[in-house]
Amino acid sequence: MLLHLLVFAPFVAAILMVLNSKEDFKASTHMAILFGIVFAGMSVALVANGNMATTPVEWFHIPGCKGPAYYYLYSHGLGAWMVFLSCGLSLVALISARGHLDKNYRNFAIGIFALMGAMNGTFLAADAVLFFFFFEAMVIPAALLIAGFGGEKRKQAAMTFAIYTLVGSAPMMVALWYLLTIADNSLVLSIVLAVQTMPQSAQLLVFLSFLLAFLVKTPIFPFHGWQAITYSEAPAPLSAILTGAMSKAGVFGFIAWMLPIFTLDVPQIMTVLWLGLITAIYGALMALRATDGKKLLAYSSMSHLGIAVAGVFSFSESMLSAVLVLLVAHGISAGVQYFLLGVAERMTGTRNIEEMGGLSHTNPVFGFLFGAAGVLALAVPGTAGFIGEFGVLLSVWDMNPFCAGVVGFCMILSAAYMLRFIQKVIFGTPAREYKEGPRASALEGFAYGVMLLLLLVFGFHPAFVTNALRDLNDSTEQTAAIDEEAAVDEALPDALPVEDEEAVEAEPLESHIATSADVAQLDSSLTAAGFSEEEKKELIRQVIETEANMAKATAAALEKEQSAQPTVKDEEASND
Amino acid sequence: MTNLPLWLIPLFPLLGTILLGTIAVVSSGSKKGAAENIVGGLAVIFPAMSFACVTVLACGMPESGIRETLCNWIDFPLLHVDIGFLFDGLSRIMLLFVTGIGTLIALYSIGYMHGDRGFARFFAYINLFLFSMIVLVLSDNLLLTFFGWEGVGLCSYLLIGFWNKDLKNCKAANKAFIVNRVGDIGFLLGMLCLLSIGGAAVLNYDIFNQFMQMILNGGHLDLVFTLLTLTGVLFFVGCTGKSAQIPLLTWLPDAMAGPTPVSALIHAATMVTSGVYLVARMGKMFCMLPEVLLLIAFVGMFTALWAAITGLFQNDIKKVLAYSTISQLGYMFMAAGVCAFDASIFHVFTHAFFKAALFLGAGAVIHSLAGEQDMRKMGGLLKKTPVTACVMIFAFFAIVGFPGFAGFWSKDLILEKLVSNGPVIAMPFALGGSVNVPVGMILYVVGLATAVITAVYMGRLIIMTFFGEYRGSKESEAHIHEAPAVMLIPMVVLTFGSIFAGYLWADMIGITFFKDSLAAALGGAEAVGESILSVHHVNPVLFAVLGTLAALLGMFIAWRVYANKKIPTPKDSGAPEGSAAAWTFVWDYIHVGFVFPVRVIAWICDVVVDKFLQAFQWTLGAIGEILGDGASTFQVRRVRLQLALSITGVALIVLVALFAEGIVGIPDFVFKLIDSVKSLLGRVI
């Protein structure tokens, strides 16, 4: 229930927001923040609850695919924390947006809620098609928000963002469709089986197309073209959400979808690892030179995410915990930095850090918050960032000490640019005369303070974060939990011999939800699935031939198929 | 035996930090900050309380030390670290003077920072620093030590840049933090290296010692020797960063931009010595690695010599003291480099007193001269500020090692150890054959020379400051005044410390209390080291005499050169020029040599790579747009043609479908095509 709510209630909220009028600023802010608080609470509950799953409901059939696409949500530790990030950051964004825009706050809130729903769906989907659906759906509200509320180059930014990310994930769509034509259904395990039955070149192509989508979304070095302009043109609260929660979708995809589905060989792993490291260094170097504060933050988060990706592909035992902590820490710290930079932009009326300065004297509280945020972003021990980076460093060191050295170099660079950032913004004397804009409201400051406090808390007791992973079994494929669910889906029909259709058809879908999935049954069912897999392949070839040969009316076709080869359609047979 | 929980010690400064920080933030809005006496009282109370705790614990400490695990910190599959404290001989000594001197300097700062805008903020930082420092020395595992390690670095960053209106201070602070960060990365990688040898458990000091003992007894040393050496080098890099050794020492002189009490507390007494503490803490490992020891010893030697010579050229009184700090740290590392960890810790102990005294005295002088730091504009202050003068002169005797003063015992002990423990390594010649190089002798000679130079530049400082006649402007001379009592009391206390601290370990009069108290903590690292380093015992008296002679010689030179020498009328900047500048800033130049390439690469990334990528992506976009336009123009007003085209498309799809046995077969068909093309290419190439 919670999962459904987290995915759909935001959209409902977005629709409800339409009720109050555009001009009525107060009412819409109250309503929006109320909703935001509710969602944040739900996300906390989700994190506290650990693993949950909904009943897979058949969603629709994709033409040419064997099985149906399910509407099937699953929450494991990783996804739960990502959802927490998206909901929490959205709440703070709604709070801080009150200071940024007055008229169109309602539309902004609508966009934020839609974005939040899409992100939650992405992080909770257990079905490949569903995941892809939300993965794409995220882009649209974000782009609209940028186009509506961004800086002076907002149109260009929105177009770049939308086109870049959509084009980036277009190959993934094709690859997914191809996988689904082979797989029994769109759950992870059947996709895994499908991939294993594919020819080598096909595997490589599918791998690359998935890779591209996630590389673009993260973004990783050669594909980061959209990032700087998007984050800098977007309104600060949105940038916070984009970098804090949405860019995690890429890393999440790496962990939750690529690692289980593909059996990677060493060159591929090392390639992605090095891409991550190059991204880390590249982002740090760009941040060293950036003068636009938002660009600087964009590059710094790019660098951190590069480290995270490197950690993912280090395949160490403690990888998942480390990367999770790193992601959560970066989400919060980058988010709060964007919010605070937004406040600074509001006060000084510029994004250029060369023109800021002296804010710690004009507004000491802001200076304190800003400096604290900057220092906490430095991965100083005692902050969550340090736990994450140290864990990643450990994993990467196990993989290759030299890479660890590179990560260390990035940490030095991060100190360099972050200190420069702090100095330029809050220290020294104001670089130019400006009439000071509205300051941060008390509520805003409180929210930022809470975020900083969270960083410290997670830094001193990361178990809060890592305990969520307890339920995942730490195999090399870290997201086995989803697999197990799917595994039992597959196991029950496929373990049975192919002849007796009745049993299969009688198999109710509810039994697909297995609360306990023990490994022995998994293996046996795997082999069983493998067998029936092949039989099904040849059967479906016959059907396809006949279908291609006679162009006959649909009714007749259905009639004939069910009389001739019922095996193939047992999935939907069991569903109707 | 007392049952005082250990976590009380760091708790008090933490509370102080939170309280004072809140006060600072809250009162920041008001015109005048919070009431100074309240804030100052709080700021002194908390360190004093933790000092009390330390003393109570120190008195009732069992020989083996007290261990206490608070809670779990990190619980990863490969990495399980607890937050635990270890209170043994080593951390007892460190804590005693850290908290004690911390308290005194907090007291001093009340007077020094009087009337400053960020009064509460300053003391919040001081408390935070004390908290981190306590965690550093009290923690029972390396990761928690690293927590304190970076914490103190952060605090020094905050305090150097305390007057952040002036960007010069900010730059100095950034420099300090970044250079420290370089060292910290060494520390981190060293920990990882250690982990890859012995697993996460080894991070705990007890297990670490047992592990090293096991390696030693089991004779597995050769198995892990390379990795251990790497570990040692990496950790030593961390130490060079934190305690300003070659090559990472450039930040310490710049760090003098901070308020003087900060320089006294952080950059003289406590933080910079944490590198020595770490080496002593891990003595069990270092004593097994002769190469690393040699490296440490020579780095210490060069640092000591270089910094001492540099001290001669400085006109800024605080800079002189900074360089003398560096050179004293060099002494400590020389001692550590010959496995005399207890001697080095002893020097840390004594040095804390007299260097703090010197800095506080300098602070008092600066305070009385209303912020003047250039020695060339001082002089003849002996009559005007007698107490300060006496404090500094006593501390001067201590640092030059005048008999009976603290420095005498510790420095001469180190020099003696250099000879007694100094290894003799066979240096092969290019033309065959080899000569035995008595490393100990070299170290000793250089150390002695450094002692002479120390006496010279310290004598110069004292003479230029307190003797002769006042060289400053008349109106400034008018209101030169002795510092208030709140500042004088700590100075006097520290002076007593710098006179008598040495008697805790006076071999010649048979007091070895200090050595014994450390013995358990260092876990016989010396013994191992000495067994490796072929110790031959020597007569301490000889060294005492030699050391004294060196000190006297230095003082004599200083008196002859500077006593009645015309000081040139000071120019604007107190910075050295010409060859002196070249000598002073040599390491800065080397750093630039490292920083510049990074800047260049960053420039390339920004101006070349990124622009290229953007151009590429825009080109793609433009191509797409052009194609789209072409298609649309093609489409305008040609309905029938469109239909025809769509029919052809359908025809093509049907064709492919026929070939590929159905729509579903199309991808397979495509892959088959690709494979065939590949094979074709393969045949071609």
Add this chain to the structure above:
Amino acid sequence: MLALIYFIILAVIALGAATCVLLSRHPLYGALSLVVSMVSLAGIYGLLGSPFLGVVQVMVYAGAIMMLVTFVIMVLNGARDSRTPMFDKVSLFIIPAVLVLAALVGVALVRAPLGFDAATIRGSVAVTSETLFNVAQGGPGYFILFEVLGLLLLSAMVAAVLMAKKRLGSVDSENVEEKH
């Protein structure tokens, strides 16, 4: 055998008439040949054993619709397009394309095994109408479709009237033209 012969005759007529439609210059001739081909198609329906369909074909198509066509052609007697050529470059492109498509589909058809089923019901008037107007609960429910169809025809008629009565140059007519 006989059926085959009948079929061939009717097929030739239908196809030939269709070709006439393609080739005839004046719309009226085209309409008339279209009628011919429809009638012959109705014959084929009868031959295949669904006379009701054939009858409907003759009535609705050959009767109503073609009457409408011819009527309209008569009304606007500017219908002959002497100035526009029958075929142009586009046509030259279209005809082969369509033929190719047809050929492909033909290939697909030929590869499919097809056979008359003995148990087919003869779509006589009685049977067809019974099925069509079977209002039983579990019945096929065609009657609903039938009603909807009535509605559709009505609306089509109204739309036709509305459109056709527009005077030249009126604003709405502009809109309509824009729409189509």
Add this chain to the structure above:
Amino acid sequence: MELQPIFIQILALAIFAVGIIVAISRRNLFFVLMGIELALNAVNLSFVGFAKTLPAEASLTGQIVPLFSIAIAAAEACVGFAMVILIFRNRESVDADSYSNMRG
């Protein structure tokens, strides 16, 4: 040699092709509409032809669907010709190309 359903399908296909050709390649609107009618007829024919290859009820379905398509064709025809009239009134021409307002 007996009558094969495939013949019917081939015939339907041929008529359909001719209908499409007429509809697209002729520029006279009347011919366009007539071509559409022709294509519809072909579809009906193929419906019936397939219906005859099926057992009882299915075959009946196959014979009833054409009824509907015929009716719809009637509706389409009357609307279409109404349009023709309208357009012809506006532009004194029945040339399809002269009407096309499609712009991309």
